Amino acid sequence: MALRLYNTLSGQVEEFAPLEGNRVRIYTCGPTVYDYGHIGNYRTFVFQDVLRRYLRYRGYEVVQVMNVTDVDDKTIRNAKAAGMPLRAYTDQFIQAFKIDRELLNLEPVEHFVRATDHIDDMVQMIQTLEAKGFAYRSEGSVYFRVRAFPDYGKLSKINLAGNRPGGSERVDADEYEKADARDFVLWKAAREGEDFWESPLGPGRPGWHIECSAMSMKYLGVPFDVHSGGTDLIFPHHENEIAQSEAATGKPFARFWLHAEHLIVNGQKMSKSLGNFYTLRDLIGRGYRPTAVRYLLASVPHRKPLNFTFEGLLQAQRSLERLRNFRSRLTMEIFPAGHNPVFETRASQARQALEDALDDNLNTAEALAALFDLVHDGNAAMDRGEFREGERAEVLDVLERWDRIFAMLDDADHAKLLRFGLAAPAGPQGAGEDGGGVLVAALSDEEIEQRIAARNSARARRDFARADQIREELARAGVILEDTKAGTRWKRK
RNA sequence: GGCGCGGUACCCAAGUGGUAAGGGAGAGGUCUGCAAAACCUUUAUGCGGGAGUUCGAUUCUCCCCCGCGCCUCCA
Incomplete structure (x- = not known):
């Protein structure tokens, strides 16, 4: 089976193949770094990560560009409020974003690029648009003339008749300067007290959309294979990117447009303006683990709204625990030599089911089900x-293949949180606020192993009081023990 | 009003024109010194409501109800 993806541009699921050989070129809209990202943002980034990981799994070479918007109204406003230069202000949130990415096991992208490092590229593109008659100047700014681009609206399917200007009650402050309400700004005239760049276009700063066009073309060329982001970017952002890019080059811009549905909280989209958002740090502070967040975000296929609740996050954590327990058992336990003919084909079936599910527009829920089926059958066979x-x-291989895409079986949460200074101290009762995994000041592995050895000698003496005491102490330190035939295994809560 | 996503068990959530995956939680049981983990049994004659097409619809068509997103800050 071939990989099939839903393309917003065509409104259909289409078979995917890169344009040039084995190389898939992807542009993904990244964060605007005026604050910490919230998990709604990360839903999209986790989706993009699953996409690139699966493409790599299928043998493609991936070249992904992710931009960072480090100049816009909010970054300027917040930097000013903080009394910091724009660059220094955005640096801190870029740093935080990189840490979050690592906590969520998001693979590094090939090109992680900042808008302000590409002002010249944008200016050049705007000049091209001017030369071709797609742009005009007004009061020191440069605007894109939407009327000059007949294909406008092909992505979002907007049409003038049904479209309600201001239907969202959002008002464009610059509207009076534009020839047409649909026109959008390419270059904003410098304003008193705001950051600006000198350029042949006059002093100013880039409009929101131009950075993605300029940077995607610079690193990927056109047309490239995949462009993606959250559904809220379809209009106007991606629509405008298409307009200005195709106007400038006369070529198609991107082939597949993939959009992630929103994360919903209490029936509403999680967003900073509504104030109903949680950052990854918020959840860590409440005792949840980054890999549990990744599980939750990855478990719902990207075109479905994902309803975020703490109960759901706890369920995610427990589900992930089941997978880890199985791998641990599979690794540690001793099995009789030989093959079980009944089970012999089970692993390859599971692998096939996993790949079929992901081929189907990255149906992660089904891919998970495929793995859980294998886990169940494996456990049952072991018990019998x-x-x-x-x-x-073979079974381990399927788990590892699954994990090349889902990337959460290894438990590096504690180590990473310690490294980033985000680990919570051990609570007095050793339990998180929501009963989730509490993040404790870690005992070293060696210390834990020593305690376990002491407990096992107590058990050998049938001194169960002593054994239970040690187990209890370890539990308070966030370490859970399991006695198996193959010995005692432990894990961090 | 236009465009789009959704409404499946206590919770999360797949899915198909042929009689409802998977996970979590709950209940009972097995194993265990006790736990933990795991296993077994169990929890939707039912898939927002109505009509239609069909031998048969949760799945197709039509109408309706409800929630959400976008319609120039938004992942």
Whole structure:
């Protein structure tokens, strides 16, 4: 089966293949760094990560560009309020974003680029648009003339008749300067007290959309394969990108447009303006683990709204725990040699189901189900004593293949949080506010192993009081023990 | 008003023109020194409502109800 993806541009699921050989060129709209990202933002980034990981899994080479918008009204406003230069102000949130990406196991992208490092590229593109008659100047700013681009609206399917100007009650402050209400700004005239760049266009700063056009073309060329972001970017952002890019080059801009539905909280989209948002740090502070957040965000297919609740996050954490327990059991337990003919084909079936699910427009929910089915059958076979050594490697291989895409089986949460100074101190009762995984000041692995050895010698003496005492102490330190036939295994809560 | 997403069990959430995946939670049981983990059994004659097409619809068509998003700050 081939990978099929829903393309907003065509409104249909289409078979995907890159334009040039084995190389997939992707542009993804990144964050505006005026504050910490919230998990609604990260839903989209996790989706993009699953996409690139699956493409790589399928053997493609991926070249992904992610932009950082480090100049706009909000970054300027907040930097000013903080009394910091714009660059220094946005630096801190870029840094925070990079940490969040690492906590969420988002693979590094090939080109992580800042808008303010590409002012010249944008200016050149605007000049091209001017030369071709797609742009005009007004009161020191430069605008794109939408009327000059007949294809305008092909992505968002907006039409003038049904479109209600101001239907969202959003008002464009610059509207009076434009020849047509639909026109959008390419270059904003410098304003008193705001950051600006000198340019042949006059002093000013880039409009919102131009950075993505300029940077995608610079690093990927046109047309490139995939462009993606949240659904709220379809209009006007992506529509405008298409207009200015195709007007400037005369070529198609991007082939596949992929959009992630929103994360919903209490029935509403999570957003900073509504104030109903949680940052990754908020959730960590409440005792949830970054990989549980990744699980939750990845578990719902990207075209469905994802309803965020703390209960859901807790469920995600427990579900992930089940997968980790299974891998741990599969790795540690001793099985009789040979093969079980009944189980022999089970791993390859699971692998096929996993790939079929992801081929189907990245149906992560089904991919998860495929893995859980295998986990269940594997556990059941082990319990019945029917699992054989000959199947171990194959089943592990399926888990590892799954994890190349989902990237959450390894538990590096504690190590990372310690490294980034985000670990919460151990609570007195050793439990998180919501009963989730509490993040504790870690005992080292060696210390834990020593305690376990002490407990096991107590158990050998049948001194269960002592054994339970040690287990209890470890539990308070966030370490859970499990006694198995193959010995005692432990994990961090 | 235009365009789009959704309404499936206590919660999260797949899915198909042929009689409802998976996970979490709950209940009972097995195993265990006790736990934990795991396993077994169990929890939707039902998929927002109505009509239609069909041998058969949760799945197709039409109408309606409800929630959400975008319609120039938004992932």
